[in-house]
Amino acid sequence: MKILxxxxxxxxxxxxxLPAFGKLYAPVKxxxxxxxxxxxxxxxxxxxxxxxxxxxxxxxxxxxxxxxxFDAGAGYRxxxxxxxxxxxxxxVHAYDIHGLNILDRVFAQGRYSDPYYMTxxxxxxxxxxxxxxxxxxxARSMAAxxxxxGFDLFLSDIGDDYLVRVGTSRGDDMVVMSGxxxxxxxxxxxxxxxxxxxxxxxxxxxxxxxxxxxxxxEMEYHSEVWKELGDRCLSCGSCSMVCPTCYCFDxxxxxxxGARAGRRVRTWDSxxxxxxxxxxxxxxxxxxxxxxxxxxxxxxxxxxxxxxxRPSCVGCGRCIGACPAGIDIVSVIRMIRGQxxxx
Amino acid sequence: xxxxxxRSRSAPPLENPYQPYxxxxxxxxxxVPDNHLFQVRFLDARLVETWTHRPGQFVELxxxxxxxxxxxxxxxxTRPGILEFCVRRAGRVTNALYALPTNGLVGIRGPYGNGFPxxxxxxxxxxxxxxxxxxxxxxxxxxxxxxxxxxxxTITLMYGAKTPGEMLFRDELVSLADLDSLNTLLTVDRDPxxxxxHHVGLLPELFKKVTLxxxxxxxxxxxxxxxxxxxxxxxxxxxxxxxxILMSLERRMKCGxxxxxxxxVGYKYTCIHGPVFTYWDAINLPELV
Numbered sequence: 264m265k266i267l268x269x270x271x272x273x274x275x276x277x278x279x280x281l282p283a284f285g286k287l288y289a290p291v292k293x294x295x296x297x298x299x300x301x302x303x304x305x306x307x308x309x310x311x312x313x314x315x316x317x318x319x320x321x322x323x324x325x326x327x328x329x330x331x332x333f334d335a336g337a338g339y340r341x342x343x344x345x346x347x348x349x350x351x352x353x354x355v356h357a358y359d360i361h362g363l364n365i366l367d368r369v370f371a372q373g374r375y376s377d378p379y380y381m382t383x384x385x386x387x388x389x390x391x392x393x394x395x396x397x398x399x400x401x402a403r404s405m406a407a408x409x410x411x412x413g414f415d416l417f418l419s420d421i422g423d424d425y426l427v428r429v430g431t432s433r434g435d436d437m438v439v440m441s442g443x444x445x446x447x448x449x450x451x452x453x454x455x456x457x458x459x460x461x462x463x464x465x466x467x468x469x470x471x472x473x474x475x476x477x478x479x480x481e482m483e484y485h486s487e488v489w490k491e492l493g494d495r496c497l498s499c500g501s502c503s504m505v506c507p508t509c510y511c512f513d514x515x516x517x518x519x520x521g522a523r524a525g526r527r528v529r530t531w532d533s534x535x536x537x538x539x540x541x542x543x544x545x546x547x548x549x550x551x552x553x554x555x556x557x558x559x560x561x562x563x564x565x566x567x568x569x570x571x572x573r574p575s576c577v578g579c580g581r582c583i584g585a586c587p588a589g590i591d592i593v594s595v596i597r598m599i600r601g602q603x604x605x606x
Numbered sequence: 607x608x609x610x611x612x613r614s615r616s617a618p619p620l621e622n623p624y625q626p627y628x629x630x631x632x633x634x635x636x637x638v639p640d641n642h643l644f645q646v647r648f649l650d651a652r653l654v655e656t657w658t659h660r661p662g663q664f665v666e667l668x669x670x671x672x673x674x675x676x677x678x679x680x681x682x683x684t685r686p687g688i689l690e691f692c693v694r695r696a697g698r699v700t701n702a703l704y705a706l707p708t709n710g711l712v713g714i715r716g717p718y719g720n721g722f723p724x725x726x727x728x729x730x731x732x733x734x735x736x737x738x739x740x741x742x743x744x745x746x747x748x749x750x751x752x753x754x755x756x757x758x759x760t761i762t763l764m765y766g767a768k769t770p771g772e773m774l775f776r777d778e779l780v781s782l783a784d785l786d787s788l789n790t791l792l793t794v795d796r797d798p799x800x801x802x803x804h805h806v807g808l809l810p811e812l813f814k815k816v817t818l819x820x821x822x823x824x825x826x827x828x829x830x831x832x833x834x835x836x837x838x839x840x841x842x843x844x845x846x847x848x849x850x851i852l853m854s855l856e857r858r859m860k861c862g863x864x865x866x867x868x869x870x871v872g873y874k875y876t877c878i879h880g881p882v883f884t885y886w887d888a889i890n891l892p893e894l895v
Contacts, residue, residue: 331625514861542858543675558870567873
């Protein structure tokens with residue numbers, strides 16, 4: 264991998280070439296949190312942020328997206344061209360890059376690929392940046408604290424400079440277009456990268472043990488913990504909405520006035536919603552809240568492991584902050600493990 | 607930027623798995639109240655020619671302006687050209703379908719799901735057990751086996767409905783009862799007509815009337831939960847291997863391609879890992895039955 268460095272003071276100059284690669288989105292302050300948005304100017308961008316409210320998933324699977332336009336006589340015309348805008352996401356944390364790599368396994372790999380997701384993925388450049396973990400991050404436990412793939416460029420703080428890893432040909436195009444802003448790192452720069460890297464590993468205050476978790480979940484299928492969580496869960500779906508790896512969607516046909524034409528629209532859905540497993544005729548395979556919250560945990564920590572070889576959780580900690588009932592995935596895993604002393 | 611240009615020129619257009627193709631309803635057969643058989647044919651002649659499916663697979667059927675629903679295919683791939691769907695009038699989309707006239711247009715995409723493992727089943731005896739509406743997906747397998755009769759050992763059909771009036775494909779199945787190549791056992795729970803010439807009694811009682819060889823038989827079972835409960839008990843008592851008992855599940859298969867999450871059972875998706883599961887799968891997927 265090509266490894267370069269850029270002085271921090273030149274980052275705004277570097278950012279000024281990025282619009283050539285697509286509409287620029289970066290973390291900006293929103294309310295009491297941060298959001299990936301178009302900065303009015305580079306000074307609005309906050310690169311030292313804990314996490315954004317929504318993960319970058321929204322750029323690839325928008326909360327609401329028209330798949331087809333339909334017409335009573337002509338049938339269904341796909342709206343793929345609406346997904347083709349080029350975008351640059353600046354300042355994406357490693358766990359969110361892992362989140363996208365996990366979505367790739369579902370939407371891009373396997374027997375069927377999702378052309379809307381794939382088009383956006385292809386047309387969106389990712390520039391990663393490192394971060395200091397806070398008490399809610401447990402990305403290290405989920406093997407998502409460091410990204411070695413899934414970015415065009417990745418920036419690591421080494422003091423007055425960022426070390427820049429170049430991940431793709433497009434990333435290299437950005438380097439080339441920025442002229443002579445980037446240069447070769449010195450052995451001292453590499454030493455500083457390594458020093459900060461182990462410091463960051465040591466900085467994680469929150470963690471869970473993953474090893475035998477899928478098997479323990481199998482054993483605890485009838486645990487009282489699920490009933491207890493079902494009593495607390497409000498089925499609001501907030502945890503799914505802020506999750507970088509949740510991808511359930513619903514599809515509905517919206518008819519224009521005149522009722523001859525309309526659009527087939529997909530929207531985010533959540534397995535916590537009562538109607539998620541409801542079929543025609545009224546049968547609901549997950550009627551009560553405990554069965555739904557239990558399903559969410561089993562799908563992420565058991566099912567996904569069996570199907571894709573890793574949990575569909577990256578330890579970003581967003582769901583911990585988003586849950587109005589105070590359900591905390593880290594303490595749930597500890598409860599299931601019988602480590603009741605925690606929390 | 608050159609590499610991007612080369613890439614976009616050489617890459618084939620992405621196939622869109624959500625694209626419905628228009629098909630015309632050529633015939634509506636009012637088989638049973640609220641269970642009509644719809645025969646459809648794609649408008650695109652190329653699709654009519656190239657379409658094929660496996661028994662036990664399903665499609666996503668669109669009623670333009672209303673939405674999409676998963677529907678199992680009742681016709682056999684050995685009878686190409688026309689697709690047949692036995693549709694229960696149950697929800698928004700199927701109600702809208704019932705409002706469409708003959709010659710009306712629908713959208714179809716698929717086929718989806720694993721279907722029955724017919725290659726494995728060939729060379730073996732076949733036991734088809736249907737309860738109620740379970741005949742809809744099993745009819746595809748039945749005709750596949752009858753049209754490839756020399757590839758199977760003995761074929762036994764057991765079908766139970768509440769009354770003769772609620773039996774799907776009744777006239778067709780009654781006429782099959784004369785075939786020597788098929789052991790047809792039809793039963794109804796009760797016969798208010800007094801004219802039913804076949805068995806009266808519960809479906810599991812039919813097991814008393816046949817001798818099966820569990821070591822060389824595949825059992826395909828589809829029906830409501832009560833059918834699974836009692837039929838599985840019979841099959842296990844006869845020492846059928848758990849991976850030779852095949853069952854087909856109904857879930858909310860919204861996208862059909864393993865993306866939308868609605869049809870999950872345990873950690874499998876009904877739409878791509880199923881809808882056909884073995885009884886061994888069922889034991890290992892706690893949510894399955």
